[in-house]
Amino acid sequence: MxxxxxxxxxxxxxxxxxxxxxxxxxxxxxxxxxxxxxxxxxxxxxxxxxxxxxxxxxxxxxxxxxxxxxxxxxxxxxxxxxxxxxxxxxxxxxxxxxxxxxxxxxxxxxxxxxxxxxxxxxxxxxxxxxxxxxxxxxxxxxxxxxxxxxxxxxxxxxxxxxxxxxxxxxxxxxxxxxxxxxxxxxxxxxxxxxxxxxxxxxxxxxxxxxxDHEATEYRGAVLDVTRVSKGDRFGYRQQKASSDGHLVVVAGGTSHGVGLEAPKAMHGVMPRAKGVARAGLATVNRNLSPFVWAGKQRWFAEPPHMQVSILYLPSDVAPPAVGDELVAHLRHTTTHFDRLVDRRA
Missing domain, CATH: 3.20.20.10 (Alanine racemase)
Incomplete structure (x- = not known):
């Protein structure tokens, strides 16, 4: 995995x-x-x-x-x-x-x-x-x-x-x-x-x-899926789940570059506004992960660990199965993969 x-x-x-x-x-x-x-x-x-x-x-x-x-x-x-x-x-x-x-x-x-x-x-x-x-x-x-x-x-x-x-x-x-x-x-x-x-x-x-952005793709393997109820404690910091849902453990953590981001130069009102919004969400421990499931980037349940990340899925989203792979939108110059797979026709 x-x-x-x-x-x-x-x-x-x-x-x-x-x-x-x-x-x-x-x-x-x-x-x-x-x-x-x-x-x-x-x-x-x-x-x-x-x-x-x-x-x-x-x-x-x-x-x-x-x-x-x-x-x-x-x-x-x-x-x-x-x-x-x-x-x-x-x-x-x-x-x-x-x-x-x-x-x-x-x-x-x-x-x-x-x-x-x-x-x-x-x-x-x-x-x-x-x-x-x-x-x-x-x-x-x-x-x-x-x-x-x-x-x-x-x-x-x-x-x-x-x-x-x-x-x-x-x-x-x-x-x-x-x-x-x-x-x-x-x-x-x-x-x-x-x-x-x-x-x-x-x-x-x-x-x-x-x-050519379409020539490459990062994917993280799902290692575990755990159901949680509102109020359940989880993770390193034992915070409470805000609602019913699932915790999804996926390969890819800080040692891979997940959750790490180089500063960006912003030009224009809209990029700056989005930056301010992201910073505001981060102050209440809401951080969007790079992992995609069911067509959306999913939230980190807590900050990524060294080799894995824990995502939160709300109860209305069917969770992946162990062994599934989640597409990850990662910056190439800050990411270290576990393995590289060549796909040839």
């Missing part, structure tokens, strides 16, 4: 092929929990469709991925002076976001990250003059710019990249390859037309692995 990720493998791979066609030279990204699939599975998928470069989040992820992917590995987290050393093969390329970092990586293969409007990390325009001499001692694989997902000010992603191309040109830095994140296929094509002597490679994760 498990929390299972079901994958319609043929459909999933068809979507991968469509994305690869739309983004020539695409660099697949496998980081964190592997977008819900596990990084090792994604490394093997990247090998299957012939990628020559795989982007990973950290040096630790690179150390694990190297045995599952035979091409080059690009570490996205920038090198920092004094970081813990991790033994890595020469086919690993380090991202660097400071002149000092470049100077510390003598002989290494590096991609230099420039500071985008994200303002997260990157070399500033004023430091480009210092970079010119620093790159003489490294093997420069290219430059990179990590763009924001949303542009609420109406600015254009291509314009931002072009401005950086002009700055790098002005500093007389080599522009054979530029890696970009969060661009659309038409934007990538515009950049390639504008600068035909430079190869632009899009680093793509979410769109590649999760772009």
């Amino acid at each position: 498990a929390l299972t990720l079901y994958v319609d493998t043929d459909r999933w791979r068809a979507h991968q092929s469509a994305v690869l066609e739309a983004f020539p030279g695409l660099v697949p990204v496998a980081k964190g929990n592997g977008y819900g699939f596990d990084n090792m599975r994604l490394a093997e998928e990247a090998s299957r469709f012939g990628a020559n470069l795989l982007a990973v989040g950290t040096t630790y992820e690179a150390a694990r991925a190297k045995d599952h992917f035979n091409g080059d590995l690009l570490v996205l987290t920038p090198y920092r002076l004094g970081e813990d050393p991790v033994p890595l093969p020469d086919r690993v390329i380090r991202s660097v976001s400071s002149v000092e970092g470049v100077r510390a990586l003598v002989g290494a293969r590096v991609v230099v990250e420039v500071m985008s409007s994200m303002k997260r990390h990157g070399i500033a325009e004023d430091d480009l003059v210092k970079l010119h001499s620093a790159i003489e001692d490294v093997r420069l694989e290219g430059f990179a710019i990590h763009l924001p997902l949303d542009r609420t000010d109406g600015s254009d992603a291509v314009d931002e990249v072009m401005q950086w191309i002009d700055r790098l040109r002005g500093a007389r830095l080599p522009l054979h390859t530029v890696f970009v994140s969060h661009v659309k296929s038409d934007e990538l094509a515009r950049l390639q037309r504008e600068f035909p002597q430079t190869t632009f490679r899009a680093r793509v994760g979410t769109r590649l692995w999760l772009g």
